[in-house]
Amino acid sequence: MLQTIETHEFANGLVLCAEPMASLESAAFTFLVPSGCVFDPHGRSGLAALSCEMALRGAGERDSRRFVEDLENLGVQRGESVGAVHTGYSGATLAKNLPQAIAIFADLLRRPHLPAEQLEAGRQVVIQELRAIEDEPSHKVMLELKRRHYPNPWGQPSEGDMASLEAITIDDIRRHYQRLYQPNGTIIGVAGRIDWRQLVDQVGELFGDWQPRPAAEPPEGATGPKVEQLRHESNQTQIAIAYPSVPYRHPDYFQASGAVGVLSGGMSSRLFTEVREKRGLCYTVYASYHTHRERAAVLCYAGTTAPRAQETLDVTLEQLRLLAKGIRPEELERLKTRVKSALVMQQESSSARSGAIARDWYHLGRVRTLDEVSRLVDNLSAESINRYLAAHPPADFTIVTLGAEPLKV
């Protein structure tokens, strides 16, 4: 398949990346704005999340109602996410409606109303989200794992905490906008049936006169305790384990993520086989690769009944330690097939591509085509992965459990 990636960097630092996909009728976009939760000030944890909630409540000439209705009249399927570094605004629609949709999001980024009279409703929505997570132990344990494994604030949950959420004022939100919503550091990824020249012109008109500001620097603090067993009255015990990896931009990334793929990801993967298939210890067990620009981790999860929790933890840790001894060539071959099959599916989705190319730019300062990724995967050898694993054996684990009784670690 023929793939072209177009990129354009505007004078104010805004970056536009696009992948034309002529066989589609749709087009999708992802705005990554450098206003993630690591920038939340002390005592205002959750500010990025509440600001994102408020951003959707009117912008430019549209009030809250009109803003939402106009997006729906364009058939935009939208979604937001607040990550460590970025707030992401994404959407997909018919290709012909893309320019109008982008114009509406230009208002959101540059001219949001942030209406004071809607602050309480917005605050309650974020509080409800935070409370809902508390009620879902499989979600909560992973959140507590990241909080301890990464140096503060890199593992903090974007939803913040109750005290902070209750303290946030409309002025906090306005300052958050003024400080962080800016062209430098913002990346727009677009994929689907598009005309690149028209897109560059339109984005230039909408964003060209947006003034850059100094980039914010997130603070960096300490990590949490390596082992923590949180008490939770339940018949279930949730187990979460993290260990360091190399970030996406690192030359060994494909070795690192290949090793995780052998551990988890398919039905023949080691964790699935040893923990689930052979022993029936749990329904869900996985290891996943998670990256920031400067650091990364492998995050593992298993949820099981209390009487099986100790064995589940022991077997999972044993598999992690065994990985250091290396992988077999046939494991790598299956992994390659799986990854390349997944790449073909990704190439058929404008939404998946619009997000992936924007993230590529953030991590690499360039965008890889899926053909390039496919070649890099082809070139992976068991030897190179095993060299990586010998140099970076899974170790230095952070372990969090959530259950009625602590486990032996």
Added chain:
Amino acid sequence: MLQTIETHEFANGLVLCAEPMASLESAAFTFLVPSGCVFDPHGRSGLAALSCEMALRGAGERDSRRFVEDLENLGVQRGESVGAVHTGYSGATLAKNLPQAIAIFADLLRRPHLPAEQLEAGRQVVIQELRAIEDEPSHKVMLELKRRHYPNPWGQPSEGDMASLEAITIDDIRRHYQRLYQPNGTIIGVAGRIDWRQLVDQVGELFGDWQPRPAAEPPEGATGPKVEQLRHESNQTQIAIAYPSVPYRHPDYFQASGAVGVLSGGMSSRLFTEVREKRGLCYTVYASYHTHRERAAVLCYAGTTAPRAQETLDVTLEQLRLLAKGIRPEELERLKTRVKSALVMQQESSSARSGAIARDWYHLGRVRTLDEVSRLVDNLSAESINRYLAAHPPADFTIVTLGAEPLKV
């Protein structure tokens, strides 16, 4: 866009439906086997789910390990689901690997090993899944709603109950196979880059000599209580509401689902606006259309903190009752745009289409192209929806809550 749907009914009752999608590199398949959980015998609830788990543990000439590895060597992304009527086995892969993948699933359907020595591991996996649901209140409340709203066994959860799961023997599973895995009633949906003639020939070779058996008839019992408030120690209260609708095969289906779309589904929808945006009562609130062949329901969910639960219930019920007074033309116009945009995205996904065409055949005995659906949506009028709503006002609610205190209903 040009869409063709091909269908073929084999002499033994097996149905093959396919949608060639020439612009894709992938192909996806969905097997719907008439072995869903409504056929679980008394005292063996969960049998369909455990049988599905066991089906993946070896078939034909492949043992458990080989079965899994061969599928991965073909790059198949697979998934299973056990519904009321069907067990679904689906997968997607590169188009060139489709024939081999289908051949492996032919073994699974016709020659599974169902190895006795793996029964305990399989049983534990299903038990762990059941337990995990108990721990996720937002999932549990919807499950308890369906259980009460539909006549038994149509709302029973496929995961069964502990006593039944512990009682299931390998002979139960073998009998389940002999009784329910059969060509008549099985539907295969395929979508993507395919050659229809080759596909018909291959499916004929793999399944043509499979002997039909009498179709099983699920029993039909009583519904549960209309209101039930389940006690659950938490700061959160989960609210679930159901009311009857018309099934997918009914001539008024598009009116019924259009009304649900005005209630829920977009940011401008009534529930989202009134419950979430204006009052901030919860993070998630929705109404969704759910259908069996002979009956259907609208299922609503809202999860909130205990002090806001009464208001959330009241506002949600008020919105349901208000719907009977009709919808406005501009609400319908936004809905049409949203639905048609979603149809275009669906047309770009082989996985989505392979499942949709198989389900269409089950419900309608034929398959609609997305062009046909698009025309039916275009022809919807606010008048016709309002006539439907006047004749079928949301009423006869089943209400289940899950929280520390009961609400006033």
